[in-house]
Amino acid sequence: MTTRRIPDATVDRLPVYLRVLLDLAAGGQTTVSSEQLAELAGVNAAKVRKDLSHLGSYGTRGVGYEVDYLRFEITSRLGLSHESAVAIVGIGNLGRALANHAGFRDRGFPVTALFDVDDAKVGTEVDGHVIRHLDTVGDPELGPISIGVLTTPPAVAQEVANRLVAAGVTAILNFAPIVIAVPDHVTVRKVDLTLELQVLSYHQQRNEADAAGDTPPMAG
């Protein structure tokens, strides 16, 4: 089936809407207005309506959107209708934190394998998973790996990425502070936690300026 490409900024917000919808469904709510969805997601209502129009969802005037149907649509368009097995490579503090992260399993991303190259770690367990040597990454008995999470030191990140790609991994979430090169058929997303602090810092400064009355009259 051919589906229209969704703008990147919308793709980035769809998981936020999905999280809100899951919370609403858990609370027994069956419909949601764009205003309520907007408030819970921390965006404005016009943006919610625009974003959801890319899914072909327009809501019903006076009723809003059906929570279950919208969940289904977002889940399907994000490719979340099936579980994606996650392998974590580099079991330091961050790798351990992610291996233990309940949010991954609960939302369709079970961690199925942990890899490291440190003989002192290989064979030990984290959260019920045995840490395996990276040399076994293509081992068919581990089952297919859908997403590789890179939490290695930067110096070895490219080499590890190459090995993941050679083992058939087509998506990599890269926490190593380095840009990695991959073939076109592989998708990489880089997580840089310092960026979060920088963006927070901007909003903190803005908030303080607002509190001091230093806001332009038509701030947009």
Next chain:
Amino acid sequence: MTTRRIPDATVDRLPVYLRVLLDLAAGGQTTVSSEQLAELAGVNAAKVRKDLSHLGSYGTRGVGYEVDYLRFEITSRLGLSHESAVAIVGIGNLGRALANHAGFRDRGFPVTALFDVDDAKVGTEVDGHVIRHLDTVGDPELGPISIGVLTTPPAVAQEVANRLVAAGVTAILNFAPIVIAVPDHVTVRKVDLTLELQVLSYHQQRNEADAAGDTPPMAG
């Protein structure tokens, strides 16, 4: 000084441009075209020009932008001209990983304090920082805390946030999988690592569809 508000999506990209500019400066490059900046930041050139226009930067035709001046402008507008002291609360695996994160210190966010409530952890060291009891969070001898990083279990996140706010913290980066309420003068940014996997999953699916020739002719 009154400054115009910058759109949120632009604010989210400015730190990415800044990282690219720092790399270029380290390599001795003094000017950069919007095309090069765009490619290195992974966005399109028109978006780069639009984003930078919000800073009042338009570049010079045939030359581009001055790397140093653009760094200065972004640094200043993001509020990064001074260092921001970071305190981490909740020293589990994630808290430890962040305490060790060289990117924070190197980019103006030195971690100056670690807090926990577990007596087995209090008094021990992580990366040269002694873990202190959360009861000491307002202690003046620790110096001011600009940003609090919440890496506690969700059940105590709100209570810990309240204590940070009472101690004068005005910005919180929240890794706990729960929405926390704070007064208006406090800025919160939520990090949800599962969202990163969900967005990656979308692009992975898209990339596979493209490889299969399943692309609309005018994909935008």
